[in-house]
Amino acid sequence: MMTIQDEVGVLTLAGIAGVALVFLYVIHGATRKADAARVEARAGAIRKWFFLGLLVLGAGVTAATLAPFPIPDQQASAGTRHVVDVVGHQWGWRLPPGPIEAGIPVEFRVTSADVNHGFGLYDSSGRLLAQTQAMPGVTNRLVYTFARPGRYRVLCLEYCGLVHYGMSAEIVVSAAGGARP
Amino acid sequence: MSTRYPAGETLTRGERRALNLYLVSGLLLFILLMSFGLTMRLAQSAWIDITPNHFYQIMTAHGAGMVGTVGLASSAVMWFFLRKYVRLSLPVFVANYACFMLGAALLLGATFVGRFGGAWTFLYPLPVHSMGVWSAGAAAVFMVGYLVMGLGFLLFYLDAMRAIVRVYGNLGRALGLQWLFRGTVDPSHPATVVASTMVIIVNSLGILGGAVVLVMSLVNAYASEFVLDALFAKNLTYFFGHVFVNSSIYMAVIGVYELLPRYTGRPWSMSRPFLWAWAANTVLVLIVYPHHLLMDFAMPRWAMVIGQIASYGEGLPVFAATAYLVLTNVHRSGLRWRMPIVLIVLAIFGWSAGIVPAIIDGTISVNRVMHNTLWVPGHFHFYLLLGVLPMLLAFMYHLIGGRADEPISRGDELGLTAYLVGGLTFVGMFLAGGHASEPRRYAVHFAEWRPYDQVASIAAVLVIAAMLLFAARIARGLLRAPAELR
Ligand code: HEM
Ligand SMILES: [Cu+2]
Numbered sequence: 001m002m003t004i005q006d007e008v009g010v011l012t013l014a015g016i017a018g019v020a021l022v023f024l025y026v027i028h029g030a031t032r033k034a035d036a037a038r039v040e041a042r043a044g045a046i047r048k049w050f051f052l053g054l055l056v057l058g059a060g061v062t063a064a065t066l067a068p069f070p071i072p073d074q075q076a077s078a079g080t081r082h083v084v085d086v087v088g089h090q091w092g093w094r095l096p097p098g099p100i101e102a103g104i105p106v107e108f109r110v111t112s113a114d115v116n117h118g119f120g121l122y123d124s125s126g127r128l129l130a131q132t133q134a135m136p137g138v139t140n141r142l143v144y145t146f147a148r149p150g151r152y153r154v155l156c157l158e159y160c161g162l163v164h165y166g167m168s169a170e171i172v173v174s175a176a177g178g179a180r181p
Numbered sequence: 182m183s184t185r186y187p188a189g190e191t192l193t194r195g196e197r198r199a200l201n202l203y204l205v206s207g208l209l210l211f212i213l214l215m216s217f218g219l220t221m222r223l224a225q226s227a228w229i230d231i232t233p234n235h236f237y238q239i240m241t242a243h244g245a246g247m248v249g250t251v252g253l254a255s256s257a258v259m260w261f262f263l264r265k266y267v268r269l270s271l272p273v274f275v276a277n278y279a280c281f282m283l284g285a286a287l288l289l290g291a292t293f294v295g296r297f298g299g300a301w302t303f304l305y306p307l308p309v310h311s312m313g314v315w316s317a318g319a320a321a322v323f324m325v326g327y328l329v330m331g332l333g334f335l336l337f338y339l340d341a342m343r344a345i346v347r348v349y350g351n352l353g354r355a356l357g358l359q360w361l362f363r364g365t366v367d368p369s370h371p372a373t374v375v376a377s378t379m380v381i382i383v384n385s386l387g388i389l390g391g392a393v394v395l396v397m398s399l400v401n402a403y404a405s406e407f408v409l410d411a412l413f414a415k416n417l418t419y420f421f422g423h424v425f426v427n428s429s430i431y432m433a434v435i436g437v438y439e440l441l442p443r444y445t446g447r448p449w450s451m452s453r454p455f456l457w458a459w460a461a462n463t464v465l466v467l468i469v470y471p472h473h474l475l476m477d478f479a480m481p482r483w484a485m486v487i488g489q490i491a492s493y494g495e496g497l498p499v500f501a502a503t504a505y506l507v508l509t510n511v512h513r514s515g516l517r518w519r520m521p522i523v524l525i526v527l528a529i530f531g532w533s534a535g536i537v538p539a540i541i542d543g544t545i546s547v548n549r550v551m552h553n554t555l556w557v558p559g560h561f562h563f564y565l566l567l568g569v570l571p572m573l574l575a576f577m578y579h580l581i582g583g584r585a586d587e588p589i590s591r592g593d594e595l596g597l598t599a600y601l602v603g604g605l606t607f608v609g610m611f612l613a614g615g616h617a618s619e620p621r622r623y624a625v626h627f628a629e630w631r632p633y634d635q636v637a638s639i640a641a642v643l644v645i646a647a648m649l650l651f652a653a654r655i656a657r658g659l660l661r662a663p664a665e666l667r
Contacts, residue, residue, distance in 0.1 A: 004550050008541055009616045015537035023530045026512045033515025036447050043509040051501070058493045061544070066486060070546040071478050090312050115307045116411065118476065118553055120620065126629065128550045128618035133477045136306065136411050140478040157476075157553040157620050159300050161307060162233055162314050165623035 003127060072107075072143040080143070082106040086154075088117030088134035091163035093154050095171065102149045103176045108142040110134045117167065118157025124150055131157050149175040185443045185582075189265040199275050200257060201659050204577055206282070207254035208652040210246060211570070215648060217243040219641040225626040226634040234314060236624035237298030241323075244301030245288050248426060249330055251565065253281050254573045255432035256337060259380065261576070262373045262439050267344035273336050280333025287326030295319025300622070302422060303327075305394065305414035309402045317402045324395045324402075331388045331395075338381045338388075345378055352378050356463070357456040368450035372438040375456065379463045380428045386467065387424025390417050412479060419473035426561075427466050430532070433569050434503055436576040437525050441507060443579075444522035445514040449506060458498035465495040475548040485545060492543025504533050520593055521582065524575035527601065531567025535560055538612060553622075556615025563608045566644070567601075574651055581658025596650040603643025610637035 002010075077083070082101065086108050087094040094113075100106055110119045110132050117134040121144060129152075132142040146152070156167035192200060217239045223229045224236055231239075260274055291297040297319040299308040308320035342352070349355040355378040360366040394417040400407050442448045471488030474480050507529045516522060539560040542551050551557070589597075610633045619630050626634055 004547060005616050005618065008538075008547055008551065009612075011541060012538045012612065015541075016534045019530065019534045019537065022508065023526065023533075026508050027526060029513050030445075030511050030516050031518070032513055034513035036514075039509055039513050043505070043512070047505060054497070062490055062493065065544050065546050066489065069482065070549065071482070071485065074478050090310070115310050116304050116415070120553075122618065126618060126627070128554065130549055131476055131552060133474075135415075135477065135479070138412055138477075138479045142478070155620055159302075159304070159307070159622040161298070161311055162237065164237075165233065165620075165625045 005127065072141055074141055077107065077141075080105040080107050084108050086110045086119055086134065087113050088119065088156065088160075088167070089113040090115060090161055091156075091167045093119075093167065093169035095154070095169055100146065100171060100173045101176050102146045102173050105143050105145045108132070108144065109139050110142060111139045112136045115160050116158045117160050120155045120157035121171075122153040122155055124152065126153075133158060146173040149173045185579075185586075187265075190261070195271055199271060199278065200261065200580075202275075202278055203253060203257035204580075204659060205656050206278075207250055207257070207573070208577075208656060210250040210253075210285075212645065212648055212652060214243050214246045214250065215641070215645050217246070219638065219645060222634055222638040222641055224624065226631055226638050227626075227628075228635065228638065233624035234296065234298065237300070238292045238296060240622065241298050241300050242289060242292045245292075245323075245327075246285065247565070248301055248422075248429075249281065249285060249288075251429040251433075251569055251573075252334065252425065253278075255429045255569070256334065258436045258573065258576050259341075259373075259377050259432040260337075262435050263341060263344075263377045266371050266374055267341070267348045269344050270340050273340040277333040277337040280329050280336070284326045284328075284330030284333070287322050287329060291319045291323035291326060295322055297323045299323065302418055303395075303398065304418055305398050305409050305411060306401070308398060309405075321399055321402050324399050328392060328395055331392055335385060335388055338385050341377060342381050342385075345374065345381070349374065352382060356460060357451070358460060360453060360456055361460060366451055366453050366456065368452075370451045372451065372455070373435050375451075375459050376431055376435050376438070379459050380431050382463060383424050383466050384428035387421050387428065391421030391425070394418055394421065412477065415474060415477065416470075420467075420470045423470040423473060424466060426565075430564070430569055431462075431499065433572040433576075434499075436572055436579075437503065437507065437528065440521055440575060440579055441510050441525060444519055444525070445510050445516045447510050447514050449510055455502050455506075458502035461498040462495065465491050465498070469495040472543045472548075475543075475545050476552045489543055489545055493540060500532060500536060504529055517586075518589060519582065519586070520578040520589055521575040523589065523597060524571040524578060527597075528568050528571035528575065531571060531604075532564045532569075535563030535565075535568055535608075538563065550618070551615060553620060554615040555611045555619045555621050558621055559608055559611030559615050562611060566608065567604045571600075574655070577655045577659070578651075581655055581661075592650060593654070596647040599643045600647035600651075603640045603647065606640035607637050607644060610634070610640065 082104055084096060084106055089112065108119065112134040114136060118131055119134045120131040121129045123129055130142060130144045132140040150173055152171040152173060154169040154171060156164055220239055221236060224231050256277065260269060263269060295318065296315040298314060299320060303324065309317055345355045346352065355374050357370055357375055394414050397409050401409055468487055469491035471480060471484045472492040475485055475488055507525065511526060538556065541547055542556060542560065614630060614633045617630065
């Protein structure tokens with residue numbers, strides 16, 4: 001299955017390859033001489049369609065990626081029975097020990113006891129699933145539904161000083177119904 | 182090819198000295214800071230052993246130093262070309278250099294003597310909350326260093342603003358706003374004046390924003406009952422950081438506009454779309470910074486939406502106008518490849534390609550799994566290392582090129598190959614790391630990430646070798662003072 005990361009990777013490679021092809025084409029023809037007005041007329045025609053294409057693409061992607069809005073409503077609770085209060089501190093995470101079930105939305109209420117941290121939720125293969133900032137004086141609500149039971153990791157995704165790289169914790173997700181994996 | 186070195190660009194003795202100071206210092210700093218970068222990659226590769234404490238000091242110096250040095254070198258480009266159209270003050274230009282060097286000394290002292298490791302973004306309250314790793318004094322010296330540097334840039338911009346207003350009446354006319362909707366655009370209105378005016382406006386605001394958060398943090402360091410709102414401080418910090426880095430690109434690109442026609446033999450003239458692009462970017466660059474805060478869910482929703490839409494939009498106007506200009510100007514121009522034009526084409530390629538991963542990351546739903554992974558250094562090293570640096574190098578190669586119109590030497594050819602191959606591999610490894618969800622700013626990497634780090638280390642050696650070669654040639658050329666610039 002393609003993850004978001006894979007899709008982004010493919011899109012990026014394709015985009016960079018496209019840019020590279022245009023440059024190679026222009027570099028290839030650079031040392032031969034043609035009438036400037038002719039080149040400009042042709043490029044002008046391409047430009048119009050290119051910008052129109054970009055505009056349509058941009059508007060389409062904006063609409064498709066902003067509705068529904070990808071960040072949960074911060075004013076209201078998600079209305080799930082799984083609410084997990086998370087506090088980041090230099091250099092560790094305070095998480096309640098309680099069980100988390102797969103298949104049910106989990107509302108993480110994330111804050112920090114000192115400096116900025118980043119609450120990054122990873123699966124056991126090391127893939128980043130979701131994140132939000134952990135900030136002093138602010139509580140950010142992140143809603144995530146674990147599809148499968150298993151062991152998940154929390155890593156810090158905002159630089160917070162000397163042991164930033166070592167600031168991790170584990171979250172155990174049980175199968176729906178509460179059985180441990 | 183006498184038009185390659187027009188009379189208006191001749192330097193007096195004093196001017197040449199000042200310019201050489203900027204450029205030679207810039208080259209030396211780039212090489213030093215690149216070796217800091219290599220050191221970090223080697224540590225992440227587990228090929229060398231440094232303490233996390235040292236790693237973060239090096240990271241702080243590399244980040245702050247690189248951002249500052251790019252600003253310094255690109256302001257030299259702006260000064261060099263802008264002084265053809267308006268009367269800039271040489272003492273102010275020199276004062277900017279002096280402030281920069283003093284500021285840089287404070288930054289380096291704070292990091293390596295005071296052990297400050299709060300990163301170039303000095304995100305409040307980390308500078309005053311190090312858990313005993315560095316003192317409030319070290320943080321204060323670091324922040325004062327920034328303020329001194331900022332003061333230099335502000336002086337430079339104020340002088341340029343004064344000079345531009347004297348010739349063009351006001352900043353709006355210098356930007357060409359009077360031609361956005363009607364009238365015939367004056368085809369000889371200089372792109373340099375348009376770009377400089379934009380930078381003066383946005384970067385003065387950016388630096389002021391930075392100064393506000395720096396001063397508030399300084400007060401907080403000594404009067405802890407004065408507490409800042411962390412989210413407000415973060416907004417100001419990223420506003421400053423975003424505007425400052427972008428302004429460097431916009432100053433460096435002036436060299437592209439000026440030099441391009443001299444090497445392709447095809448003049449280009451001011452047009453309405455070009456003015457629109459710069460006017461639009463003046464606004465966009467100021468409002469786009471919330472894309473650094475997309476994972477701060479407490480930000481108002483409208484700010485996030487602006488962050489995403491403006492990210493798509495900001496990439497476009499100036500960048501597209503420039504890429505279009507360069508591509509059409511080069512295509513079938515019958516040019517002969519010389520170092521400056523090769524570097525310009527490389528720079529515009531690096532800028533264009535680097536924008537791809539950057540824009541994609543400006544999408545909230547992508548940012549959720551890419552923010553603060555190595556994807557981020559991946560895209561900004563792409564357009565800084567392969568975009569802005571080549572622009573600066575193109576300018577310097579132009580300065581040292583003689584009337585002889587030398588073809589590219591074997592040494593330079595080797596350097597270009599190493600820089601391109603090394604640079605692409607180096608940024609590719611950051612992007613690959615980001616794809617694999619590796620967090621950025623980790624002093625120690627898990628074993629499964631190390632192969633990327635190791636390939637990146639080797640690639641960085643190539644880049645540094647190329648840079649040494651370029652720098653040696655340029656420094657020799659600058660100090661020898663080519664006859665046409667005397
Ligand atoms: C050979 C060239 C270079 C090497 C080897 C290098 C290496 C690095 C490394 C390893 C990092 C830290 C990555 C991490 O988060 O784990 C970094 C961060 C950074 N680099 Fe570079 N870099 C190079 C060139 C540049 C250039 C040319 C610029 C700017 C003009 C630049 C600006 C930055 C900035 C702003 C950061 C962010 C620092 C932070 O996260 O606090 N680098 N670089
Ligand atoms: Cu942390």
